[in-house]
Amino acid sequence: MLDDYHVVAGTPVVNETVHFLLNNLPPNVHLCLAGRHQPPLRVERLALQAQVHDVGPQELAFEVEEVKQLLSRVNGGSIAPGLADEIAVSTECWPAGVVLAVQSARKGKGIRFGRGVPPASGGESRLYTLFYDL
The missing domain is CATH 1.10.8 (Helicase, Ruva Protein; domain 3)
Structure with a gap:
């Protein structure tokens, strides 16, 4: 669980590390990001595989x-x-x-x-x- 991700979302090395984790974690490990804004991560491939779930204000x-x-x-x-x-x-x-x-x-x-x-x-x-x- 990474809470308040918006605080570090402007740091390229953090985003690159999280991107690496998203693409290389074992299938039994889940990563949850929480923040005020959509994180600047490339998750399109994961979304197509139904591995990304957005929970927004609504x-x-x-x-x-x-x-x-x-x-x-x-x-x-x-x-x-x-x-x-x-x-x-x-x-x-x-x-x-x-x-x-x-x-x-x-x-x-x-x-x-x-x-x-x-x-x-x-x-x-x-x-x-x-x-x-x-």
């Missing part, structure tokens, strides 16, 4: 129905009309964003639905900080 995001299920579970079954859609739109259904939006909307023991998603308030908001750091 595959990682919740569906709106999953946002509704999470909100319903957190609030004991009831959610205000439109709140799940509002959170889904404002977070682009990213799981971490959805969870942080739910946490930031929480008051007391539950969530006060129907008040909308609180806006990010600069550096004091965990939601803002998370997405700023990403």
Whole structure:
């Protein structure tokens, strides 16, 4: 597992080494790259052999129905009309964003639905900080 590959993706020797590994590792060894951008690697041949699997933002995001299920579970079954859609739109259904939006909307023991998603308030908001750091 090579995480944050985008940090070293501009280094030719790293890309050449990873390219070599991709083409020479034994069949029982798998290499996983994670980063913010598509890595600058030549993987066309491997893709034609169905040995490359891309997982992008759409595959990682919740569906709106999953946002509704999470909100319903957190609030004991009831959610205000439109709140799940509002959170889904404002977070682009990213799981971490959805969870942080739910946490930031929480008051007391539950969530006060129907008040909308609180806006990010600069550096004091965990939601803002998370997405700023990403």
